[in-house]
Amino acid sequence: MTDTIAIDVRKAVKRYGDFTALQPISLSIHDNEFFTLLGPSGCGKTTLLRMIAGFEDVTEGEIFLFGDEIKTLPPHKRPVNTVFQNYALFPHLTILQNVMFGVEMQGKPKSEAKARAGEMLELVQLSQFAHRKPSQLSGGQQQRVALARALAPQPKVLLLDEPLSALDLKLRQAMRFELKEIQRETGITFIFVTHDQEEALTMSDRIAVMSAGRLQQLGNAQDIYERPHNMFVADFIGETNLLEVSVDAIQDKRAICHLGGGHELTCDAVDNIGIGSKVHMSLRPERLFLSDDPTESESLAGTIRENIFVGTDIQTLVTLENGPQMTIRTSNSDRGNKRIFEPGTPVYVNMEMGAGRLLVD
């Protein structure tokens, strides 16, 4: 990732008739960056990607590519390539011809296109399939051909629209790593679209979380996971306990809050949440732990309802006295040190320092 801005989206808006698919959105994507657009289906990720590629016109606002306004350029004049969700490999051309296509269309001689396509097929380890037709390849192989085809013309920015969504889990996990490798090797800016938060967290330099056509938060994986700005981000990324709280006082940049049942909690104050606000607090289940006795004043009293074994973790549901239900995750490897409480046992829920996070709605 460098300081040069590869793609600069400035207050871009997309409307289809009366429907606004994209509210004014501004993003600066750096050269060399692995940038991810993350959000649930229908939030406008593909729309934004297609605006950058040139398949959708921009209703309002501007898009710059390395400083040049590209809004009016047709798709074939933009040095940007796309890996389509369903790959869109040309079925009547061989794998090699598919990968050569973009280079040839750039006006390069056939020999150069062939050499370049050969390199790309090597990069994605498909050289031995060069003379097959796309229909003779598996889904994972087609996916890699689509990648090779989009990389061959050496685009300045590569757009990937949920490229892994059609693959099975194992292959998907392997491809995450491979994609990241290829991005590092080629040094091309990747704009990666996904609705899979795990994919986003593991691959990206930075993530833009979107919902309902709006940018919700922009940051690296840790920012987004540990310091979500709002309810949507906290809820969408990972698992969390969202507790309704009221802020009673703010002292030394700490907010003192209470929740139903008279329980009291303290966490870092947030700029635009003042005394008296009724907001939500996010508590990640893995940052909570259980004990027989209150470890400090903030331990919340409750009763164990259920233990659920989820492989790497044990997930415990606790009902707070006169209050809501919470989920606590205990790593399976910690079991030696931490007790498993039987359902019905009275316990205290404790939180690690900085675990609580106040959220605007």
Next chain:
Amino acid sequence: MASSKNDVRHYTGFFPITVLCLVILYAPLLVVTIYSLNDSNSITNWEGISFRWYVDVFTGPESDKFKTAAWNSFTIALMASVMATTIATLAATAMVRGGSFRGRGLSLGLISLPLMVPEIVTAVATLIFFSMIDFTRGYLTILVAHTAFCIPFAYLPISARMQGIDDNFEQAAMDLYASKRQAFTKILLPLMAPGIVSGLLLAFIVSLDDFIITNFVKGAGVETLPTAIFGSVKQGIKPNIMAISTMLLGFSIVLVTISFLISKSDNTK
């Protein structure tokens, strides 16, 4: 499925009904084909196999008339099918690729409707149209009329083919620096090609075989093969008519078969 109780083959009378239908459909054609080989001046008395009536078609007293008519038929069918297919290809491209524009459904209906309209109605309408614009009837009127009624026939296999072409191919091509024109010629056209060839052959055969519309719009003295045959038949059916009909039938079967095979062929395997 073959063992299913609802398999039509288990219905009572399935076999005899099937045979009956096939007999009704093909018996007349079979009779014509067999009697075209009859070594007799009569069309009903069988006197052994010979090719004399085939020879008669090319050398007999009516041969000049048939040769001219065949030439007219062939040239008209060729030009009309090429023009109709070109128009149909453009129409199918617009229809399938143009997204959902206003009146898309209507346009789709309008382009296939002529297939359902009784041919005599089309024939009368075309004739009236030519008279209204004071167009002298002759070779050109036949060509124009054939081009027009061949369009829906050419359109069907082309649009069927295009339905199967992913919308993204064109965009993928443009994403890879192909202009709209290059995306069409390098990607869409090769994918559509089997549909186009199939449509071309179908249009050709429909034009070659047409009688009703041709009979209405042709001027005096200009004949195509079907109108020439009809003209001869009016003076009594001679065995040479059977020979020429059989040849026309054979030619049609070959073209229809090729058209069918091409429309089923797949250049993506």
